[in-house]
Amino acid sequence: MPIYKTLTPNSQTTVKIWKITESYEDLLEPITLKPENMKRVLGMKSELHRRGFLSVRHLLKAFGYTDEDLFYDQHGKPHLKDGRHVSITHSFTFSAVVVSDAVVGIDIEKQREKIGVIAHKFLDYENIYLDQKADDYINKLTVIWCIKESLYKLFATPGLSFLQHTLVIPFTIEAAETIAWIDYQEKKHRYQTTFFEFEGFTCAYALPA
Template sequence: MPVYKTLQPNSQTTVKIWKITESYDELFQAVKLKPESLTRVLGMKSELHQRGFLSVRCLLAELGYSDFDLYYDQNGKPHLKDGRHISITHSFTFSGVVISDKKTGIDIEKNREKVKLIAHKFSNYEFCYLSEDEIDYVKKLTVIWGAKEALYKLYATPGLSFYNHILVIPFDLNEGQTTAWIDYKDSKNRFDIYFLEFEDFTCVYTVT
């Protein structure tokens, strides 16, 4: 299908989300890949991951780029050759890309009960205001997880810990935004976090 959702958080930033309904063959025929990307997608064991990878390239085309404009650094962070900032995500049947003049990060997660089992691995300070009795406990945990994933992608610094270094401030799901801090190596930085839910998925993104 075409782009599922487009967001314009500011004049320098565009977020696009794709709902992956196409087959692997349809997506493969729709994009052109550089040799290393072709090798990478053909080597993936999961068709779900292959479709996610290819749908991201479809989103690049929607944003005026191609796979040939994209490269990755030694930390696995994606970059565009024209110097603009990019972040990429895909989860099950959705993928997303954000492109901005400023550093940015994006994550899409499926809202699943499983997140409660791993919450202790990525949440620390947040347990001060979270309660398992809340109706929206899973959704709030998913926002926190997504926020930390998005910030990790933005920061792209080895050693940064979800549990120890990233704090998400209390928030209301209806507001669609919150604040987070990265406190790492004697440096504290504040970030605005934005989130939205669709079809039982949560998308979280941040722009500096």
């Protein structure tokens, strides 16, 4: 399908989301991939992963970029050749790309009960305000995970820990935004984060506050 949603958090930042309904063949046909990326796609065992990868290239095309314009550094962080900041995510049937003049991170996750099983791996400070018995507990866990994943992507620093170095200030689902921090090597970094839910998924993105 065409782009599912476009958001403009500020004049320097745009988020585009794709709902993946097309077949692998339909996604591949209009896109030109670098040889190494074509090899990578052909080597993917999951068709869902192949479709996710290709949908991201369609989103880049919507921004005016090609596969050639995107490259990754030694830490796996994506970059654009024109120097603008980019972050990429895909989960099941949705993918998203954010492009900004500022450092930025984005993540999409499917809302699933099993996130509660791994909560101890990424929650510390947040346990103070979370209520495991609340109806929105899983939703809030998913928001926190998406925010922390967004921070991890934008910071792109080896050794950064969700548990030890990131924290998310209390929030409500209705507010759709909160402040988050990275506290790493005696330096604190503050970020404005925005989140929203759609079709059983959560998306969050983070920008410097």
